[in-house]
Amino acid sequence: MQIPIATYRIQFTPSFGFEQGKAIASYLAELGISNLYASPILTARKGSTHGYDTVNPNEINPELGGKEKFAELIAELKHLNIGWIQDIVPNHMAFDSQNHMLVDVLENGSDSQYRDFFDIDWHHHYPENQGKVLAPFLGKFCGDCLESGELQLQYEENGLTINYYSLKFPIRIESYSQVLTYDLGRIRDKLGRDHPDFMKLLSVLYMLKYIPSGEEGRERYDQIVIIKRMLWELWNDSPEVKKFIEENIRVFNGEPGKPESFNHLENLLNEQFFRLAYWKVGNEELNYRRFFTVN
Structure with missing residues (x-):
């Protein structure tokens, strides 16, 4: 192990990645730098200027140059006998939709394969949580x-x-039925009960009735993939089904000035594995461990 004598910290960003770091390596060697002290290099939120908002701890950040450019930088540093710090x-990630582990927890709750990756109190003293x-x-x-x-x-892919x-x-898969069964007779009457697209939509609805949970976790994930794929195919291949879903989404999104028009969306929200709340309640009601008290 190389004992650091003189370190030089580099803040890697999308505009100063591994390639730029490699370009100044010989200059650092001339300065007598023994070790390069690198800012976080795992995948963070897109455009991150600091890297502490990690979204994928299993990947070298592509915005910094990815594995290939990282390997080139390391090879150059080794050639110059410069170490790496x-x-x-390791104790926090970004609460962001780019964080696929967190998104999985928000979508699947305690059935998520990543539930133990986060310190979440599923039995919080606030009933709402x-x-x-x-x-x-x-x-x-x-x-x-x-x-x-x-x-x-x-709705998207x-x-x-x-x-x-x-x-x-993300909306939990069980809640899709709320959106897809709303005024179902409309699409049935439009296409006809025996139309292939309507039959395929009914197949999706049938699968939604029997979503595995608990110990059947792998089956749950497999079924979710199938449902989402079938629905996306319908969206792209059937103009009538696409229009049906779009119209239902418009109904659920309500009309400002008509409070009762948001009842569908409110009911949908109440079913989720997450609870959207005013940022000021965070300090009092938070039910997971976080590093910064910043929302």
């Missing part, structure tokens, strides 16, 4: 955000999400 953040992850990111109380139209249901500006929260 790594700044890491039991079985849920508190998400205190709203600029005002949840009801106010609902009625102002700031919370929006959206990865599934249904509740969006609050740039934040996306």
Whole structure:
């Protein structure tokens, strides 16, 4: 092990990655630097300027150059006899939709394969938080955000999400039935009961009735993949089914000025494994360990 004599810290960013670090390596050697002290290099939120907001601890950040450029930098440092000191953040990750482990927990709750990766109190003393992850990111109380139209249901290839500006929260698979069965007769009458697209939609709804949980975790994931794939195929291949889903989403998103129009979305939110809340309640009601008291 090389004992550091003189260190030089580099803050890697998307605009100063491994390639730029390699370019100054010989200069650092001339200065007498024995060790390069590197900022976090694991995948962080896109555009991160510090790297402490990790979203994937199993990957070298592609925005810094990825594994290939990292290997080239390390080879150059070894050639110059410069050691490496790594700044890491093993005790926290970013609460962000880019964090696929967290998204999995928000979507699957205690059935998530990553539930033990996070220190979550699933039996919190606040009844509203039991079985849920508190998400205190709203600029005002949840009801106010609902009625102002700031919370929006959206559908894309990865599934249904509740969006609050740039934040996306995944809808648990069991809740898809709420959206897909709303006014189901409309699409049945439009296509006909025996139409292949309607039959495929019914197949999705049937599968949604029997989602495995608990010890059947692997089967749960397999079934979720199948359901999402079938639904996405319908979305792309059947204009009528796509229109049906779009119209239902529009209904669920309500109309500002008509409080009762948000009842569907409120009921949907109440079913989730996360609880959206005003940011000011975080310190009092938080039910997971976090490093910074910043929402």
